[in-house]
Amino acid sequence: MINTRFVVPLVAFTALVFFLYQGLFSDPRERESQALAKPMPTFSLPDLMEPSVIYTNDVFTDQVTLLNIWGVWCVTCAVELPYLTELSQQGVRFVGLYYDQDLDPDFGTKTLARVQQEVIETTNQLGNPFAFNIFDVYRDTSLDLGVTGAPETLLIDQQGVIRVHHIGDLNPRVWDSKFAPLYNELMAQQSLQFTPRQTEGQP
Amino acid sequence: MNHLTRSLFIIVSMWSLLTLSGLLFSHDVQATQENYAFASEQQRQDFKRLTKELRCPMCQNQNIADSDAMIAHDMRRKVYQLLSQGNDHDQVIDFMKQRYGDFVYYQPPVNNSTIWLWILPFSVLLIGGWILFKRRPEISHTDEQVEADLLAKADEMLEKDK
Numbered sequence: 101m102i103n104t105r106f107v108v109p110l111v112a113f114t115a116l117v118f119f120l121y122q123g124l125f126s127d128p129r130e131r132e133s134q135a136l137a138k139p140m141p142t143f144s145l146p147d148l149m150e151p152s153v154i155y156t157n158d159v160f161t162d163q164v165t166l167l168n169i170w171g172v173w174c175v176t177c178a179v180e181l182p183y184l185t186e187l188s189q190q191g192v193r194f195v196g197l198y199y200d201q202d203l204d205p206d207f208g209t210k211t212l213a214r215v216q217q218e219v220i221e222t223t224n225q226l227g228n229p230f231a232f233n234i235f236d237v238y239r240d241t242s243l244d245l246g247v248t249g250a251p252e253t254l255l256i257d258q259q260g261v262i263r264v265h266h267i268g269d270l271n272p273r274v275w276d277s278k279f280a281p282l283y284n285e286l287m288a289q290q291s292l293q294f295t296p297r298q299t300e301g302q303p
Numbered sequence: 304m305n306h307l308t309r310s311l312f313i314i315v316s317m318w319s320l321l322t323l324s325g326l327l328f329s330h331d332v333q334a335t336q337e338n339y340a341f342a343s344e345q346q347r348q349d350f351k352r353l354t355k356e357l358r359c360p361m362c363q364n365q366n367i368a369d370s371d372a373m374i375a376h377d378m379r380r381k382v383y384q385l386l387s388q389g390n391d392h393d394q395v396i397d398f399m400k401q402r403y404g405d406f407v408y409y410q411p412p413v414n415n416s417t418i419w420l421w422i423l424p425f426s427v428l429l430i431g432g433w434i435l436f437k438r439r440p441e442i443s444h445t446d447e448q449v450e451a452d453l454l455a456k457a458d459e460m461l462e463k464d465k
Contacts, residue, residue, distance in 0.1 A: 128363065129363075131404055131406050132404060133404075134400075134401060134402055134403065134404050135402075201373055239377050240381075242377075243377055243378070243381055243402060244402060245402070246360075246402040246403050246404075247374075248360045248361045248374050248403075249361055249373075249374065
C-alpha cells in the first residue's frame with residue numbers, strides 16, 4: 101500500500117517531466133507540408149517581366165527545378181539571394197514564384213512597372229539566380245502550395261512532383277542537409293535518362 | 304464562508320469583465336476588415352463562421368478573422384471566393400485542410416495521435432473519482448480514531464497538571 105502511494109506519483113511525475121522536456125526541443129511552427137509528394141498544382145501565370153508570356157506546369161517537366169517563393173519586400177529573401185545565385189552558377193535551376201505584398205489584387209495601388217523596377221534593382225544588387233520569375237498575381241498558386249510567407253523553396257523533380265518544401269531561408273547548412281542528397285540523386289537519374297542533355301542548365 | 308463568497312464574487316466579476324472587454328476588442332478588429340458584398344445573409348453568416356473557425360497558419364494562435372497577416376487576408380479572400388462559387392462550409396474547410404493541413408481548422412480530427420485529447424481528461428476525472436471514493440471512508444475512520452486518541456492524551460495531560 102505504502103509502495104503504490106509513492107510509485108504512482110513518481111511515475112506520473114517522470115512522464116510529465118519527459119513530456120515537457122521533449123517540448124523544449126520541438127518547434128511549434130514546424131508542421132508537415134501538405135504539398136509534399138504531390139504534383140505541382142495546375143497554374144497558368146504570366147512572366148513577371150514579360151506579362152504576355154504565360155507559364156504552365158510544362159516549365160517543370162523533364163528538369164529538376166528549385167522553385168523559390170520570394171518578393172523584394174521580404175528581408176530574409178534578400179539574405180538568401182547571394183547564396184541562391186552561387187548555387188545557380190553551379191548549375192542549379194532556379195525559378196522564382198514572385199508575389200507582391202503591396203500589390204493588393206482588389207485594391208491595388210502599385211503598378212506592375214514599379215514592381216518590375218524594384219525586382220531589377222534588387223537582383224542587380226544581390227544577384228539573380230532565376231531562369232525566370234513567375235508572377236503569382238493573385239497569390240492563388242502560393243495558397244495552393246500551402247505557402248505561409250516568404251521565402252520558401254520547393255524542390256520539384258522531373259515529373260513535376262514536389263519533393264522538398266522548405267520554409268525559411270536557404271543557406272549552405274539547409275542545402276547540405278535537406279536538398280543536396282535528393283537533388284544529386286535526381287540529377288544522377290536525369291543524366292542517365294537524358295544523356296545528351298547532361299550539360300543543360302549550366303550557365 | 305463569507306470570505307469564500309467574496310473571493311468567488313471577485314473571480315466571477317473579473318471573468319465577466321475580461322470576457323466583455325474581449326468582445327469589445329474583437330468587434331474592433333472585425334470593423335477594420337475588408338468589405339465583401341455577399342449575395343445572401345446566409346453567405347455572410349457562413350463567411351463569419353468560417354473565418355472564426357479557420358486558424359491562420361502563420362500566426363501562432365489567431366483565427367483568420369482576427370489576424371492581419373497577409374496570408375490571413377488571402378485566406379479570407381479565398382473563403383469569400385469559394386462561398387461565392389457556391390461551396391458550402393465543409394467544402395471550404397476541406398479546401399483549406401488540403402493546403403494547410405489539420406492545423407488550419409480549430410476542430411482537430413479524431414485519430415491515433417489526437418484521441419488522447421478526449422481520453423485524458425476523462426481518465427483523469429475517473430481516476431480522481433476512484434481515489435476519492437476509495438479514500439473517504441478510510442480517512443474519516445482514522446480521523447475519528449486519531450481525534451479520540453488526542454482527546455484522551457489531552458485529558459491525561461490536564462489530569463497530570465492538576
